[in-house]
Amino acid sequence: MEPAAPIPQPAILLEALRKTYGTGSTAVEALKGVDMAVYPGEVVGLIGPSGSGKTTLLKCLGAVIEPTAGRITLGGEVIYDDGWKIRDLRALRRDRIGFIFQAPYLIPFLNATDNVALLPMLAGVSNGHARRRAFEMLTALDVAHRAAAQVAELSGGEQQRVSIARALANKPPIILADEPTAPLDSQRALTVVRILDQLAREYRTAIIVVTHDEKIIPTFKRIYHIRDGRTVEEQGEGLEISNDAAGATHATAVVPQPA
Amino acid sequence: MINLASRDIAHGFGRYFLTSVGLGLLIGVTLSMAGIYRGMVDDAKALLESWQADVWVVQQHTLGPFAESSNLHDDVYRNLLGLPGVAETGNVTFLTMQVKQGESDVRVMISGFEPGRPGEPALLMAGRPLTRPHYEAIADVKTGFGLGDRIRIRRNEYTVVGLTRRMVSSSGDPMVFIPLKDAQQTQFLKDNEAIRNDRNRLAANPGLNRAGVPGLLDAVEANQFSNRNVNAVLVRVTPGWNPRVVADNIKRWKYLQAYTGEEMEEILVGKLIATAARQIAVFLVILALVSAAIVALIIYTMTISKIKEIAVLKLIGTRNTTIAGMILQEALGLGLIGFVIGKLLATLWGPHFPRHVVLLTEDAVRGFIVTVVICTIASVLGIRAALRVDPAAAIGG
Numbered sequence: 001m002e003p004a005a006p007i008p009q010p011a012i013l014l015e016a017l018r019k020t021y022g023t024g025s026t027a028v029e030a031l032k033g034v035d036m037a038v039y040p041g042e043v044v045g046l047i048g049p050s051g052s053g054k055t056t057l058l059k060c061l062g063a064v065i066e067p068t069a070g071r072i073t074l075g076g077e078v079i080y081d082d083g084w085k086i087r088d089l090r091a092l093r094r095d096r097i098g099f100i101f102q103a104p105y106l107i108p109f110l111n112a113t114d115n116v117a118l119l120p121m122l123a124g125v126s127n128g129h130a131r132r133r134a135f136e137m138l139t140a141l142d143v144a145h146r147a148a149a150q151v152a153e154l155s156g157g158e159q160q161r162v163s164i165a166r167a168l169a170n171k172p173p174i175i176l177a178d179e180p181t182a183p184l185d186s187q188r189a190l191t192v193v194r195i196l197d198q199l200a201r202e203y204r205t206a207i208i209v210v211t212h213d214e215k216i217i218p219t220f221k222r223i224y225h226i227r228d229g230r231t232v233e234e235q236g237e238g239l240e241i242s243n244d245a246a247g248a249t250h251a252t253a254v255v256p257q258p259a
Numbered sequence: 260m261i262n263l264a265s266r267d268i269a270h271g272f273g274r275y276f277l278t279s280v281g282l283g284l285l286i287g288v289t290l291s292m293a294g295i296y297r298g299m300v301d302d303a304k305a306l307l308e309s310w311q312a313d314v315w316v317v318q319q320h321t322l323g324p325f326a327e328s329s330n331l332h333d334d335v336y337r338n339l340l341g342l343p344g345v346a347e348t349g350n351v352t353f354l355t356m357q358v359k360q361g362e363s364d365v366r367v368m369i370s371g372f373e374p375g376r377p378g379e380p381a382l383l384m385a386g387r388p389l390t391r392p393h394y395e396a397i398a399d400v401k402t403g404f405g406l407g408d409r410i411r412i413r414r415n416e417y418t419v420v421g422l423t424r425r426m427v428s429s430s431g432d433p434m435v436f437i438p439l440k441d442a443q444q445t446q447f448l449k450d451n452e453a454i455r456n457d458r459n460r461l462a463a464n465p466g467l468n469r470a471g472v473p474g475l476l477d478a479v480e481a482n483q484f485s486n487r488n489v490n491a492v493l494v495r496v497t498p499g500w501n502p503r504v505v506a507d508n509i510k511r512w513k514y515l516q517a518y519t520g521e522e523m524e525e526i527l528v529g530k531l532i533a534t535a536a537r538q539i540a541v542f543l544v545i546l547a548l549v550s551a552a553i554v555a556l557i558i559y560t561m562t563i564s565k566i567k568e569i570a571v572l573k574l575i576g577t578r579n580t581t582i583a584g585m586i587l588q589e590a591l592g593l594g595l596i597g598f599v600i601g602k603l604l605a606t607l608w609g610p611h612f613p614r615h616v617v618l619l620t621e622d623a624v625r626g627f628i629v630t631v632v633i634c635t636i637a638s639v640l641g642i643r644a645a646l647r648v649d650p651a652a653a654i655g656g
Contacts, residue, residue: 055654064574064651094576095649101653105571107263109270114261120262122576148268167574178654 009076010037011173011206012061017070019056020256030056031067032229037162040173042206043197045220047211054210055178061208062097062176063089066213075173091249096120098167098205104159106151112138112162119169130169140202141195157188164192168199175199179208186215202228263581264588267565270483278557279593282550283600286630289546290605291612296532297541298615303527305425306434307520309381310351312493313502315518317503318508322526324353324490325450333443333489335515342508344500349377350489352442358402359411364591365402367435368428369412371442380436385420393441397421398581401433407641410435430529431614439489447486457483547633550597554637558590562641566648573650583642590638595632601626 014209019031022171029054038044046052059065060072063079072080074096079086084196085094093099106115121127136143141161146154154162160180167175177196194218200207211217223234298561316339318329336348352371357364358477372378374389380397386406389395396417398404408419417437426434437445461479462468468476482616494517496505516528562569569582602623609616 059651059654062574062654064652064654066648090573090576090578093574099571099574099653101571105567105653107568107572108565109267110261114266118261118577119575122578122581127260176654177362 001214006037010039011042011075012036012038012208013073014057014061014162015071015073017057017060017072018058018068019065020052030229031060031070033070034226034231035231036224036231036233037114038174038206038208040206041200042222043193043200043207043209043220045209045217045223046226047217047223048226052226054226057206057226058176058178058210062099062175063092068177094119095170096174098166098170098172098175099182100167100175100177100194100226102182104151104156104163106154106159106163106166108200110151111147112149112151112154112158115151115162116165116169118163119166123170134165134169134240137168138162140168140199141165156183157191160184160192161195164195164199168203168205171205173202173205175207177207177213179213180209181213181216188258189213189215190219260581261388262588263585264552264592267561267585268589268592271561275589275593275595279552279596280552280600282593282597283604285550285553286601286626287604287608288601289543289550290540290601290618290623290626291616292539292542292546292611293626294605294609294618295612295614296536297617297619297622299429299532300432300528301617302425302427302431303335303532304428305523306427308425308428309426310378310493311381311495312349312523313496313520314494314506315520315523316492316494316508317490317516317518319431319514319516321516322518322530323523324351326526326531329490330488330593331490331492331515333439333487335489336476336492338512339492339494339509340507342447343598344505345494346497347377349373349493349494350439350491351378351380351493352439352446352488352490352651353428355428355430356412358435360403360652367402367431368432369442369445370434370436371439371489372436373439377495378439379464380421380423380426380434382423383421384424386419388421389436389438390420392438394418395420395438397423397436398614399423399426399433400433401427402435404435405638412441413448414439415445417441421621425615426496427615429527443486443488447488447650503586547629550630551633551637554590554634556643557593558586558638559644561589562586562644563585566644567653569648570650571655574653575649582645586641586645587609587635587638590634590641591631594634596604598627598630 003159014034014036017031017034021028021030034057046054046057056256066085069081069082071078071082081091085255110118113131117130120133135144135147138147141164143158143161146158151159181192184192196207196209199205207218217223225232225234289316313322317323318331321327323329335348336350339345339348350373354369354507356364356369357366379388383397384400389397394415394417394421396410398410398419400422404410406419406422407517410417410419423434428434458480461476492620494505496502502519506519509517511516572582611617
């Protein structure tokens with residue numbers, strides 16, 4: 001009899017998560033009990049119509065707003081549980097969560113390297129090490145040749161790559177991407193998704209991509225559809241969560257290569 | 260760690276520098292105003308020091324020739340010389356008037372003195388002291404007159420034989436020194452028509468124009484049309500004597516008011532310049548408020564223009580203190596550059612002011628401290644706006 005495969009631990013686990021804005025008769029329930037699990041190395045899509053609660057969910061996950069009830073577990077550690085939360089949310093965001101935004105939102109007065117190096121520096125890494133790590137990330141994203149360029153000198157695609165490099169700079173176990181392909185054309189959008197997929201596998205990062213983008217929705221192996229504050233999980237074709245010899249979990253997304 | 264403030268400043272240096280120049284102009288004006296006040300005090304002290312008088316004797320119940328009208332008989336000095344501790348005395352008169360200088364005229368203070376006695380300007384930068392009893396003058400360079408120039412004062416012309424520097428009245432009018440007798444005549448001289456009328460009136464008075472007393476009318480006229488008054492008597496005390504003691508003796512002895520040199524300086528600085536000093540102080544407060552408003556507005560605008568970036572910085576884990584430090588450093592940088600520009604401008608334009616401007620290092624240090632305080636306070640508005648930014652604003656539209 002073969003030994004049982006170890007049960008993979010989700011990088012992100014949401015249980016019965018609720019969020020209500022306001023009180024009394026003006027209260028609006030944005031999340032009505034969301035359950036979600038995302039595993040290391042997996043890229044998951046989060047889709048839904050406007051006002052369905054996507055951004056609220058992302059903000060709860062990003063530890064910038066407090067849920068009303070439920071539980072959030074990141075990498076096995078409970079960070080929120082029915083009103084209780086961990087103390088240092090700023091350090092949590094800095095060390096364990098990477099953010100990619102709809103627009104790159106790079107710091108305009110820093111060059112590409114320093115935009116990426118800022119995060120490790122904030123975490124206490126020395127300037128030299130932080131810049132080396134930044135260059136490593138820029139190389140991984142194929143924009144190392146623009147390392148010294150000011151933000152205004154970068155093209156839109158280059159800026160988005162630098163912002164992805166910034167999200168990865170502290171090698172966080174979780175990345176939250178908010179409409180990362182919205183301003184891009186089809187080819188560039190697919191390139192970004194491919195990059196995210198590669199990075200997820202290479203760094204064992206769990207990535208949630210919030211999107212409306214019809215071009216990239218089919219590329220996800222697993223999709224959470226959020227509607228009226230509740231999530232419905234939709235399995236894409238061929239989704240497999242497999243364990244390697246070391247017990248690590250792999251999720252493979254079929255991402256079309258750009259023409 | 261990257262210095263965010265210096266990078267932000269370098270990124271928009273043109274706008275930042277122009278703002279600093281604007282602030283620098285304000286700081287320059289502020290420093291100049293303080294310099295004008297210092298100059299007024301300095302001028303007052305220089306004037307008094309030049310006369311080297313230990314005691315100023317003036318009309319009783321008056322503050323002296325600069326603050327109030329003071330008239331003494333010109334023979335009072337003889338009585339003063341009889342007092343113990345009095346070494347030298349000198350009569351002086353003062354009269355402010357306009358004198359012609361080419362096509363224009365210049366406002367001056369005419370001072371009459373007796374050569375070789377207290378009241379004579381101590382230091383000449385060019386020329387010589389007065390040697391003739393009449394119609395020679397020593398002028399301050401600020402009058403614009405040079406050696407050999409002729410100054411018309413009332414009916415007479417005076418030749419400039421000596422020049423002084425920094426001899427100005429408390430109002431900033433440059434001094435012209437002439438012989439005492441000429442000054443007395445100038446001060447109390449009536450115009451020809453008034454003299455003729457007075458003479459006719461005296462001649463028509465039977466009590467003063469008696470047929471049997473031929474010299475009476477002449478004696479009365481001589482008494483009426485000559486002036487024996489001076490505005491002050493300057494006293495130098497015998498070495499070893501305390502001017503305070505001598506001044507007290509003079510006050511007790513005759514119905515005169517006597518001030519020591521320090522007291523006269525206090526009258527000049529504390530009373531005559533006090534109103535101007537208050538006015539300058541009000542200006543300084545207004546300028547400080549305007550500077551604070553400008554710095555606050557600029558820093559607030561700079562902060563608001565990067566709200567999204569601040570939200571991102573907070574979202575990725577930047578401490579509030581780091582963001583507040585960035586804004587504070589930018590405000591202080593604005594103040595620092597502004598101060599350097601202001602000090603430079605004040606130094607450059609100072610000599611071109613009509614009044615003497617004294618830029619003291621301690622005033623510059625005080626100005627710098629005030630600038631730092633103003634910039635710190637002004638940055639509060641920007642810091643408050645930045646700290647209110649919700650990191651959640653970086654997520655979503």
